[in-house]
Amino acid sequence: MDCQVPSGVLPAACGLNLHRQHFATILAGAPPLPFFEAISENFMVAGGRPRHVLARVRERHEVLLHGVSMSLGSAEPLDAAYMTRLVALVREIEPAIVSDHLCWTRLGGHSSHDLLPLPFTEEAVRITAAKIRQAQDLLGRRILVENVSTYVRFARADMTEAEFTCAVLEEADCGLLLDVNNVYVNARNHGFDPEVWLATMPAARVGQYHLAGHEDHGGYILDTHDHPVVDDVWKLMARAVAIIGPRPTILERDDHVPPMPELLAECARAQEHLDARVAA
Numbered sequence: 001m002d003c004q005v006p007s008g009v010l011p012a013a014c015g016l017n018l019h020r021q022h023f024a025t026i027l028a029g030a031p032p033l034p035f036f037e038a039i040s041e042n043f044m045v046a047g048g049r050p051r052h053v054l055a056r057v058r059e060r061h062e063v064l065l066h067g068v069s070m071s072l073g074s075a076e077p078l079d080a081a082y083m084t085r086l087v088a089l090v091r092e093i094e095p096a097i098v099s100d101h102l103c104w105t106r107l108g109g110h111s112s113h114d115l116l117p118l119p120f121t122e123e124a125v126r127i128t129a130a131k132i133r134q135a136q137d138l139l140g141r142r143i144l145v146e147n148v149s150t151y152v153r154f155a156r157a158d159m160t161e162a163e164f165t166c167a168v169l170e171e172a173d174c175g176l177l178l179d180v181n182n183v184y185v186n187a188r189n190h191g192f193d194p195e196v197w198l199a200t201m202p203a204a205r206v207g208q209y210h211l212a213g214h215e216d217h218g219g220y221i222l223d224t225h226d227h228p229v230v231d232d233v234w235k236l237m238a239r240a241v242a243i244i245g246p247r248p249t250i251l252e253r254d255d256h257v258p259p260m261p262e263l264l265a266e267c268a269r270a271q272e273h274l275d276a277r278v279a280a
Contacts, residue, residue, distance in 0.1 A: 007238070008052050008097050009035055009062070010034065010035060010062055010096050010097070010248040011248065012245075012246035012247055012248060013032075013033070013034050013035070013248060013249070013271060013273045013274065014211075014249045014250070014251055014267040014268075014270035014271050014274065015033045015034060015035040015036050015037060015061075015064075015248070015249070015250050015251070015267070016031070016033060016036055016037070016250065016251055016253075016263055016267065017036070017037045017038070017039070017066070017250055017251075017252050017253070017254070018036045018037065018038045018054070018057065019253075019257050020139060021048075021257050022257075022260055025100065025260050026057055026061075027053065027056055027057065029060060030260070031260060031264065032264075033061065033264075033267065034061065034062060035062035035063065035064060035096065035180055036057055036061055036062075036064070037063075037064040037065075037066050037250045037252075038057075038063060038064070038066065039066055039067070039068060040065045040067040040068075040069075040086060040089065041067065041068060041069055042070070042100075043089060043093075044082075044085040044086060044088075044089050045085075046085075046088065051092075053140050054093060055092070057153055058093050058094070058156065058257040061094050062095075063095045063096065064096055064097040064099070064208070064248075064250065065086075065089065065090065065093065065094055065095040065097070065098045065099070065170065066099050066100070066146075066157070066177075066250075067086065067098075067099065067100035067101075068100070068101065068115065069082060069100075069104070069105055070082070070083075070086075070100040070105075070131075070135060071103075071104050071105040071198040072101070072102065072104070072128055072131045072132055072135065072145065073102065073103050073104035073116075073124060073127065073128045073131075074104040074105070074127075074131075075127055078131055078134055078138075080133060083135065083138050086098075086139070087138055087139060087183075090141075091265045094129070096248075097144060097177075097207060097208060097248070098139060098141060098143045098144070099143055099144040099145065099146060099177045099208065100135075100143065100145060100146070101115050101145065101146045101148050102118065102128070102145045102146060102147055102148060102165065102168060103115040103116055103117060103118060103148045104116050104118060114170055115148045115149075117148065117150040117151075117152065117154075117245075118164070119154040119156060119157065120154070120157040120158060120159050120160065120161060120163070120164040120175060121146075121156060121157065121158045121159075122158050122167075124164070125164065125167045125168055125171060125190075126171070128172070129167075129168050129171035129172035130172075131159070132168070132172035132174050133172050133173070133174075134146060136172075136173075136174065142173070142174055142175055143174055144174065144176060144208055145168070145169075145172075145175075145176060145177065146176075146177040146178075146179050146180055146182070146205045146210065147161075147165055147176070147177075147178065147182050147183065147186075148179075149179075149181075149182040149185040149186060149189075149214075149221075149223035150186055150190070151189060151220060151222075153190060155192050155254075160192070161186065161192075162192075162196070162197045162200040162201070163200070165201070165264040166201065166202060167201060168237075169202060169205050170202075173239075174205070174209065175205050175207040176201060176202075176205050176206045176243055177202045177207065177208045177209075177210060178198075178201065178206050178208070178209050178210070178212055178240065178244070179209070179210040179212070180209055180210065180233055180236050180237045180240050180245075181210065181211060181212040181213070181214060181223065181229070181233050182210070182223060183197055183198065183236065183240075184214075184221075184232060184233050184236050185214055185222075185223050187219050188220075188221045191219055194236055194239075194244055195239055195243070198236075198239060198240050198243050198244065199243055201244065203243070203244040203245060206244050206245075206247055207247060207248075208247055208248050208249070208250070209237070209240065209247050209248070209249040209250070209259060210249070210250050210252055211229050211230065211233065211237060211249060211250070211251050211252065211266075211270055212225045212251070212252040212253070213225060213226060213227030213228050213229055213230065213233075213253070214230070214233075215227065216230075224255065225252050225253060225254035225255060226253070226254065226255035226256040227256070228262075228266060229251070229269075234246055234269065234273070235261075237270065237273050238276070240258075241273050241274060241276070244274075246273075246274040247274075249267050249270050249274060251263060251267050251270060253274060
């Protein structure tokens with residue numbers, strides 16, 4: 001297996017997640033973006049228009065595959081049928097990055113369709129890391145795992161979220177998809193310093209950033225991906241780039257998706273942060 005965190009083929013630039021609303025624009029070659037990120041599960045059925053569109057996009061751009069259902073933190077085995085479809089998609093598209101989430105989603109063979117939090121325990125580190133290693137063996141490549149937003153804390157914890165994340169990365173020998181918005185959400189929800197969290201991460205394992213918007217309800221923040229990135233998250237992005245370095249970045253918008261020019265304006269703002277570190 002390649003020993004490098006899988007981001008070296010990509011520039012430190014900002015791309016978008018792939019929306020059907022923008023298929024025609026993207027296929028026409030209008031957005032001046034080097035890469036797009038696709039939700040793996042939306043394209044895992046062989047044939048059909050989604051797979052055809054993804055293959056067309058891949059002809060012109062690098063593609064990143066981002067999963068939401070691998071359930072890497074579950075005590076249950078990896079879903080064999082799911083992994084077979086994912087392996088086939090990866091072989092066909094040859095994405096620059098394959099990623100999923102540091103969470104669990106399945107119980108008793110049923111999917112929760114949500115990214116559920118893990119307890120920060122040594123046992124959870126062992127279980128999660130073992131499944132990540134298994135997934136990497138099946139895919140024949142190193143993957144990235146994303147830190148998720150959370151709204152509850154387990155009564156039992158052997159370590160902090162940052163320590164847990166580092167322990168999984170080390171034991172699984174995988175990379176990190178660092179979601180800056182999720183760091184901000186969790187810092188506000190659980191009362192920790194987000195810059196300390198960033199400084200704890202092993203920079204060499206950070207292969208990608210995510211940026212997104214959220215809803216602020218005062219007493220808590222809800223990660224919704226349906227608003228523009230707020231100023232405090234932009235400031236945290238600047239700190240992430242200063243502490244860790246520039247990385248390929250995806251601006252996520254999953255609901256209330258605006259016209260392409262609005263998304264490109266946010267991408268340009270992200271690019272300013274990435275270029276500032278390069279120029280320093």
